Amino acid sequence: MRYRLRVNPITCEAHGMCAELLGEIIDLDPWGYPILGSDAVPPDLVGHAERAVVSCPTLALILDRSSHARARA
Amino acid sequence: MTLTTTTRNLPAAPRLPRLLAGVPRDRAAGLTEHLALHGRPPLGEPGDRDRPDRLVDRIERSGLTGRGGAGFPTGRKLRSVLDGRGTPVVVANGAEGEPGSAKDHLLLSRVPHLVLDGISLAACAVGADEAYLAVHRTDTAVLAVLGQALAERRQAGLDPVPIRLAGIPGRYVSSEQSAIVQYLNKGPAMPTFAPPRPHERGVHGRPTVVNNVETLCHLALIARHGDVWFRQAGTPGAPGTTLVTVSGAVGRPGVYEIEMGAPVGHVVTLAGGLVERAGAILVGGYFGTWIPADTAWFTPLTHADLRAIGGAMGAGIIIVLPESSCGLAETARVVRYLAEETAGQCGPCVRGLPELSNELVTLAYSGGRGRTLARVEQLVELVEGRGACKHPDGAANLVRSALKTFAQDVYWHDDDRPCTGLERPPLLPLPDDQARDWEFR
Ligand SMILES: Cc1cc2nc3c(=O)[nH]c(=O)nc-3n(C[C@H](O)[C@H](O)[C@H](O)COP(=O)(O)O)c2cc1C
Ligand code: SF4
Ligand code: SF4
Numbered sequence: 001m002r003y004r005l006r007v008n009p010i011t012c013e014a015h016g017m018c019a020e021l022l023g024e025i026i027d028l029d030p031w032g033y034p035i036l037g038s039d040a041v042p043p044d045l046v047g048h049a050e051r052a053v054v055s056c057p058t059l060a061l062i063l064d065r066s067s068h069a070r071a072r073a
Numbered sequence: 074m075t076l077t078t079t080t081r082n083l084p085a086a087p088r089l090p091r092l093l094a095g096v097p098r099d100r101a102a103g104l105t106e107h108l109a110l111h112g113r114p115p116l117g118e119p120g121d122r123d124r125p126d127r128l129v130d131r132i133e134r135s136g137l138t139g140r141g142g143a144g145f146p147t148g149r150k151l152r153s154v155l156d157g158r159g160t161p162v163v164v165a166n167g168a169e170g171e172p173g174s175a176k177d178h179l180l181l182s183r184v185p186h187l188v189l190d191g192i193s194l195a196a197c198a199v200g201a202d203e204a205y206l207a208v209h210r211t212d213t214a215v216l217a218v219l220g221q222a223l224a225e226r227r228q229a230g231l232d233p234v235p236i237r238l239a240g241i242p243g244r245y246v247s248s249e250q251s252a253i254v255q256y257l258n259k260g261p262a263m264p265t266f267a268p269p270r271p272h273e274r275g276v277h278g279r280p281t282v283v284n285n286v287e288t289l290c291h292l293a294l295i296a297r298h299g300d301v302w303f304r305q306a307g308t309p310g311a312p313g314t315t316l317v318t319v320s321g322a323v324g325r326p327g328v329y330e331i332e333m334g335a336p337v338g339h340v341v342t343l344a345g346g347l348v349e350r351a352g353a354i355l356v357g358g359y360f361g362t363w364i365p366a367d368t369a370w371f372t373p374l375t376h377a378d379l380r381a382i383g384g385a386m387g388a389g390i391i392i393v394l395p396e397s398s399c400g401l402a403e404t405a406r407v408v409r410y411l412a413e414e415t416a417g418q419c420g421p422c423v424r425g426l427p428e429l430s431n432e433l434v435t436l437a438y439s440g441g442r443g444r445t446l447a448r449v450e451q452l453v454e455l456v457e458g459r460g461a462c463k464h465p466d467g468a469a470n471l472v473r474s475a476l477k478t479f480a481q482d483v484y485w486h487d488d489d490r491p492c493t494g495l496e497r498p499p500l501l502p503l504p505d506d507q508a509r510d511w512e513f514r
Contacts, residue, residue, distance in 0.1 A: 009419035033420040
């Protein structure tokens, strides 16, 4: 199983909760919006990532559990 | 072997123009005129409904790619909705948002039946039962032409799948495919977060294929003449012809049909040649790339060739900047326009584009005091890839190419030295504020 982190930039309101809970992967830009260091989540951080996902007030942080890549069009 | 067969086996020289064949100067071609020139679209043969994939096969073999900007293979897009779950919907994108592009407007206003043939053929090919043609709602002239053309076709019983006209907001990002889909679903004409993409869940939740109107015109001709015919023009990797809109320091600005792979210099020559010494050429519109004129001159117009030099073909826009103009000031004005055209949804786009625009305006018009350049570079990094759509990426691409191509000017401006280019009137086209549609609903 691979875990991939994404932010929905439309719903994200720069609460910054995610960076507090998952500082290993998430930084904040000068306006307070998250910057993901990498979108792949290493196995030992999956627990933290899940906690960050449920703590985001607007549910803008998304953790995909998938093994297949999506086709782009 | 007889002489005749030998001659017949020689590759035929492609006959151009294709899309612009017989295009009237100042009015729309009527249905009779259109059918006399191109013949009836091969629609509605008995059994077509059972074998909807035949045209899709052909389009795949033709190598046709989208003419709306990204150059994605059209056959693969059609296939994805044909194979999707639910009855597909076809949407034609005629809401040309690039101020430097005039080709879609030309097709819609002069050869509306070729566009409508393409929509009908695509709809039948994927087994759609709904089709839409999206154009700017403020373009009443085009809406009238299309209304009349649709009435002519109803009488002739031409469109098995009804085509509905959709007048959409004239905002730059409203022509992005997910924005059109959201508008047709009664929402604001703003891009949506993906997935789902339109081909997965689009209009009424059904698999939806959005094609540019020029793409559909090529499709209408491939349906008549075949994929082998299509490939007689262009290069093996980038087959067919394409429309380009040329403006700036050229003798005859306008829309031209060229073979894919024609070098930029050839296209400028077609458009009457240079009327002034050229400094740089903007290829691909406002999401495109500034290229030094001497490099651009020999660069073939294909997505692959332009990508190889860090550029993009976009919707085939070519704007020639005279050497005495200020490329930085031109870029600053365009970025200010792009910042105004944000859909206002994504933080980095909403906050970043106005700041980027302000810094560029400062750099171009007041001098950078030695610190603006670094700030511009930082903002480019901060906005890129961080929106729900590619709007900020397009702006980042344009600015990055400006910093590179006008590196000498950037150095002087950042060091507060005067620039004579600022004395020239602005060149890059922008819509005038009075005529602008500011709403997304
Ligand atoms: C901000 C933005 C603006 C766009 N504007 C247009 C446009 O004006 N016309 C167009 O055909 N495609 C436009 N596109 C591309 C469409 O989303 C879509 O990819 C295209 O219509 C698909 O048609 P094609 O595959 O035939 O090129 C835009 C994309 C973005 C990100
Ligand atoms: S917690 Fe949610 S809203 Fe806040 S910055 Fe992170 S993703 Fe955005
Ligand atoms: S990136 Fe900008 S233009 Fe695109 S959806 Fe987000 S706010 Fe709108």
